Amino acid sequence: MPEGPSIVILKEELKPFKGKKVLEVSGDTSVQIDDLVNMKVHDFRTWGKHFLICFKNFFFRIHFLLWGTYRINERKDATPRLSLRFKNGEVNFYTCSIRRIEGSPDDFYDWESDVMADEWNAAKAEKKLKEMKKVNVSDALLNQEIFSGVGNIIKNEVLFRIKIHPESSTGALPKRKLKEMIKEARNYSFDFYTWKKAFELKKNWLIYKKKKCPRCNIPSEKGYIGKTKRLTFFCNNCQALFG
DNA sequence: CCGGTTGTTCAGCG
């Protein structure tokens, strides 16, 4: 589930429970949940890969990491980390990281760095990137303080689409190329969202997990690139190396 | 059946 667009889809799927009263709660999370019964969920929000369940004076931050899953009106054959039952259904979260935080998400999150948010601020991303010249472009795209919500798949596809080699350094990109990278990080995230909802995400991958470059048909390369060392697929012929 | 991973945090080291 992990990349930002998938978390937005989860938020939409849970809309029927927004404003509803919790009738029953359980789960093996270590955070306090025993006071939720009879409390109303004020809102479900997202910030990048963070899924937020908001109550009046506090919220839960759920992070799915690599293996987290959820079921709505269904159960898996495993103990949920958190389960919430409402009059009109239930939601179950598995193998995720949960934190309970006092206050409002507005006190903690900068919505302008979330690539899926209405508040997304491309100019702010550009400013942050200009301050980190030596950073590799693959690492820059995975930096959640700049591109909150971007994950490894989006990173691969963005770099291929805009023809930038994943070993490039951010500071070596011409201004036009840097702006293109920022624009495409958001743009591809919305394509990811649309394709995921249509169950055709994998079908639309151009380079991620591909053996050949779809543009020039030569074998694609792969490597564990940058400080983040995440598996990266690319075309040595089509993607230009800067720096 | 083993290898790999849509991710993050933290301990331990030099």
Place this chain on the structure above:
DNA sequence: GCGCTGAACAACCG
């Protein structure tokens, strides 16, 4: 204190 490395987490697919 810093940057770097690798472990931990413990599911699921092919």
